[in-house]
Amino acid sequence: MNIILLGPPGAGKGTQSARLVDHYGMRQLSTGDMLRAAVKAQTPVGLKAKAVMDRGELVSDEIVSELIDAELAAMGPDTGAIFDGYPRTEAQAEILDQLLEKHGRALDHVIELDVDEDALVERITGRFTCANCGAGYHDTFQQPTVEGVCDKCGSTEFKRRPDDNEETVRTRMQEYRAKTAPILPGYEARGIVRRVDGMADIDAVAASIDAILG
Numbered sequence: 001m002n003i004i005l006l007g008p009p010g011a012g013k014g015t016q017s018a019r020l021v022d023h024y025g026m027r028q029l030s031t032g033d034m035l036r037a038a039v040k041a042q043t044p045v046g047l048k049a050k051a052v053m054d055r056g057e058l059v060s061d062e063i064v065s066e067l068i069d070a071e072l073a074a075m076g077p078d079t080g081a082i083f084d085g086y087p088r089t090e091a092q093a094e095i096l097d098q099l100l101e102k103h104g105r106a107l108d109h110v111i112e113l114d115v116d117e118d119a120l121v122e123r124i125t126g127r128f129t130c131a132n133c134g135a136g137y138h139d140t141f142q143q144p145t146v147e148g149v150c151d152k153c154g155s156t157e158f159k160r161r162p163d164d165n166e167e168t169v170r171t172r173m174q175e176y177r178a179k180t181a182p183i184l185p186g187y188e189a190r191g192i193v194r195r196v197d198g199m200a201d202i203d204a205v206a207a208s209i210d211a212i213l214g
């Protein structure tokens with residue numbers, strides 16, 4: 001199974017990916033996570049990408065596509081892939097088709113998380129993650145069961161993304177509208193887009209995705 005989770009920043013792609021990884025043993029391929037790891041490790045890619053990410057703009061198609069290619073090459077053929085935050089441009093969508101063919105895969109579904117943009121700023125500015133295991137939380141919508149302690153690994157260290165501020169979020173939304181939303185019609189023409197109400201609560205969104213995956 002190969003699926004794309006599509007939706008603007010804060011739509012819930014990472015949250016739902018984490019659940020699919022836990023429940024179905026699928027693998028999450030998040031170019032945002034890969035780029036943040038590269039920034040942290042100060043690799044040549046990370047050094048190049050950092051300023052672009054801090055502004056909320058898009059990193060080059062070539063860089064992110066190479067990251068995806070490497071991940072697909074390292075995966076067993078039977079492990080399902082969840083593309084989270086990729087593709088984000090029409091060029092990336094074309095490259096992804098080529099990469100899937102190269103690695104003997106085919107797209108099953110493009111799951112579009114349909115969300116109200118006004119709610120996204122609140123989702124993003126309240127987002128935080130476990131500094132140890134990366135589990136995702138929210139100040140209002142998804143607090144750890146015990147305050148200050150990660151549900152998954154017990155760590156008490158948490159972090160926030162530098163680009164999760166209101167100004168950068170606005171740029172990221174604009175990038176989504178201008179460059180990412182236009183990839184949808186191509187997938188619609190192929191009959192593989194499944195729309196899910198991303199404004200429902202986290203469990204309800206998960207149930208809708210489960211229904212699609214059958």
Ligand code: ADP
Binds near residue numbers: 010141
């Ligand atoms: P994305 O990966 O699409 O950028 P995330 O999955 O990181 O988005 O979600 C953004 C924030 O919103 C996180 O803090 C998450 O806990 C919270 N969140 C995710 N889905 C929902 C939902 N359905 N309702 C309320 N909050 C949500």
Ligand code: AMP
Binds near residue numbers: 009033052064086087
């Ligand atoms: P995300 O974690 O998906 O919100 O991505 C964080 C940032 O990483 C984005 O604002 C971009 O700067 C960069 N990024 C992540 N994925 C891509 C992609 N597929 N194409 C271009 N830039 C990306």
